[in-house]
Amino acid sequence: MMKKAVSFLLALMLLSVSAAFADDSNSMKEDGFSTSYSYNYDYWGDVQMSPDPYRVETVIDSTTLGLENLENTRISKPQGIFVRNSDIYVVDTGNSRILQISYRNGNAELKRIIREVNGAEPATFKTPMDVFVDEEENIYIADQDNNRVLMTDKDLNVLKTFVKPTDATFNQSSAFLPTKITVDVAGRLYVLATNVNKGFMKYENDGTFTGYIGANAVKVNMADYIWKRYFMSREQRAASESFVPTEYENMYMDDKGFIYATTTVFSEYELLSDTAKPIRRLNGIGNDILIKNDRYPPIGDLDWKSESLQYGPCKMADITALKNEIYVVVDRVRGRLFGYDSQGVMLWAFGTKGSMDGTFNRAIGLEHMGYDLLVLDEMKNSITIFTPTEYGQLIYDATDAYLNGEYDYSAELWENVMKLNANYTLAFRGIGRSKLRQEKYEEAMDYFERAHAREEYGRAFKQYRKIWVEKNIWWIILILALILIVPLLIGRSKRMKWEVIMHEHGKVHK
């Protein structure tokens, strides 16, 4: 008996060990990355191939702009891009100039080359890094190696110059090197400057520096602290890194005046636990108010191998925010774009590295024009313009409709999305919500289960259960009664039998 049991258990063990090696990873390369151009992550964090949400409309480069014939200077190492109305502004850093390109219906035309301004000394730029244009078409230029941010009107007459603050909070021995700029509706300027780790520098619209916002909290590791404090000599301590907060990579101001910022300085292990926060949305006092209601935080790719620089986690080079708090980030490591909705749910991901249209060498800037996306590549020296496909547009429209309260129309659109991509979680959730409103609880439950929406499933199930109980109340009472009565009857009959036996026993003994 015993031997048999043990041999059976051993056999079971061996079986289980051999079965453990079987794996079913699809659409993944050996290094864990997706092989498909467009994809999405399902509830389990697995890559699911998806239809393309965007297609390449056109690629703007020196040739299409006619720059070779005009001046014989090709675009070189562009660093910044900005869109105002139908004009694209590209900071051609390598040539110290700014290109103003008008773009309409897939046709790009060079409008103006800005290489100097009127009324500032020096009048030309030295390593310009970023440009911003406000609604009155005043132009802000981050002129990095001239240590200034210029504000000019649309005819390039200088209105204001923002320079190094004389404030004590700014280290006076280091230079003022603005890299990224943005301006809010009140004309306040926010500057991301190299070597400044206190957050964004904030200037009032009269040019005075008023402090920093959005500084990262300094993280001190207890062990590190004790080691540095008690076991290092003063010289060692001075030579080692001090505890400094991380710097930002890029920023974008949305139409509500919140700053979307990305950072690329973090430890990998902090990503999935959401302590790294590579994407943030800062309010007026610099707190991160980005909503994260999905199972995974918005960090781009969920899988990565970290052996080399190519294979690390996503490093978001730039961010832009569309309508309805949908935001898009571009990853410079693998040249991918990720779209997220206002709840932090990934809408789509696409892109890869390469030299074809629609792929990137080193994406550095991202902007949008309506729902079109513009990606600046500093190695290809080009701007790739993407237009939503039917699938991509349906996702936006469905989100729009839901936020506008047109729930049934939204569900209709989600159903179309589902026809194009049967692995799209948001579509199931959207349809489920509409079914719930129409009081089709059983159908709603089915959709919510597919979307792994627990709370919403619970809501539908509660109603379904209520109706079910009301319908079957008599059966329930009957079954409960049977459960209570039958054992009672059995007990009684047993006792009676027993008494009969005892009675007869008694007779025999007598």
Next chain:
Amino acid sequence: MNTEKFTSKSTTKTGPGRTTTWLNRYGQSLKYALHVITHPFDGFWDLIHEKKGSIAAANTFLALFLLIRVLKLIATNFQFIMAPIQHINVFEEMGSLLLPFLVLCVANWAMTTLFEGKGRFRDIYMGMCYALVPYIIIQLPMILVSNMLTFEEGSFYSVLLNFSVIWCVFLVFVGLMEIHDYGPGKTFIFLIVTVVGAGVILFLMLVFFSLLSDAFAFFVSFYREIVFRLN
């Protein structure tokens, strides 16, 4: 009256044929689990010393335990469990419970024999299997119940689940105490020692299997070399 009741029962025991006797004993030992989990101190002692339990019943409980683990992953409502159905391998799931269970039993036996433990391996295995019974009788209905609750009512569900696990742990503790005739302090120490022992066993197994695969690889390459030379 009492004695007569007993005799009437015993007459059925020595009834027709051997198989019925065995089945009867098996049934009795299964039923005895209910006594063990409600009266652990008494129950575990009699389980071993009065031969109230059987290995067959113990095997049954272990098999049921594994079955319910898998059933739980498959049939529990998705609101209460995060199980990637598409990635679940039933054998892997069972093996990942069975292997530690057996290794821990072996480790406990190995350690306690050296330190005046009264239990044989058979006793330890049987006792530990009987200690799994609360898990079986609570978790099985809970699978059904999970399909009748909403996400917000989940606390009821999780409390009962935790209760079943705590009950099992308590039974393991008392069971080992009674099987080895140890005091509570000594039992606790030997629980820790058992875990360490299990670690050592796993390490040795790892070394053994890696050596085995190396040896296997050697013979394979040896064979290939010969075939290569002969051709």
